[in-house]
Amino acid sequence: MRGSGPVGEAAEGGTPRDPGFKSPRAHTQRFRLDDTLDVRDTAKYLEAITPDSPEAKSIIGEVYEKRFVEISCKQGSMDAHIWVYTGPRGDYLLVPRSFCSCKDFMIRTASTKKTLACKHLIGLELAVKLGKKREVSLSADECVRVVFEILEKNVSPTLRKALYTLQE
Numbered sequence: 001m002r003g004s005g006p007v008g009e010a011a012e013g014g015t016p017r018d019p020g021f022k023s024p025r026a027h028t029q030r031f032r033l034d035d036t037l038d039v040r041d042t043a044k045y046l047e048a049i050t051p052d053s054p055e056a057k058s059i060i061g062e063v064y065e066k067r068f069v070e071i072s073c074k075q076g077s078m079d080a081h082i083w084v085y086t087g088p089r090g091d092y093l094l095v096p097r098s099f100c101s102c103k104d105f106m107i108r109t110a111s112t113k114k115t116l117a118c119k120h121l122i123g124l125e126l127a128v129k130l131g132k133k134r135e136v137s138l139s140a141d142e143c144v145r146v147v148f149e150i151l152e153k154n155v156s157p158t159l160r161k162a163l164y165t166l167q168e
Contacts, residue, residue: 042109043097045116046125059123062087068094068127069134069163073143082143085120086163090154093147094124101150136162 051060062068062085071082083094085102093101098121100109105118127133138146142158149156 039098042116042121046097046121049122049125051126051130055119055122056126059119060126063123063126063130063132066127066132066134068124068132069136069159071143071146071159072135072137073140074137075140078140080140080143082147083124084146084150084156084159085123086159091150091156091159092120093150094120096124096128097121134163134166136166138162 049056051063056063067086069084069086071084073080073082083096085092085094085100093099099105100118100120102118102120104115105121108114109116109118136159138158142162146156146159149158
């Protein structure tokens with residue numbers, strides 16, 4: 001259940017759930033602790049992001065470097081997909097328009113609700129829109145290894161090796 005007041009006024013005058021909402025600047029609004037952050041708010045915010053958006057400035061370089069990777073995990077007839085940001089200081093797991101395993105998302109989005117998305121979710125949205133992503137296919141076992149490596153070590157040697165061999 002949402003708090004007693006509105007989520008906050010966006011730069012264009014509406015809230016993320018209002019039909020007239022247009023501004024991606026909504027992530028700068030403050031949320032009261034009694035408000036819940038809804039994944040629909042994040043999705044609507046990310047839909048409005050463009051490469052020219054002020055929010056894109058901190059991540060657009062990484063988008064064009066193709067640091068966002070879509071991993072296709074195959075086993076038999078099953079075909080699942082995992083998204084990963086491969087950064088200079090570590091790798092992060094991503095669920096499009098919903099989740100990132102980075103500390104900024106955990107603190108500023110999930111916990112304190114100060115933003116609707118971290119820069120990695122913004123970057124993933126742009127990478128998909130612009131076609132600036134890398135793709136790799138791994139076995140189900142390798143996919144599980146990638147996830148555990150990122151969660152335990154903050155980097156996946158398995159994924160990095162797979163990406164390196166794709167370049168050759």
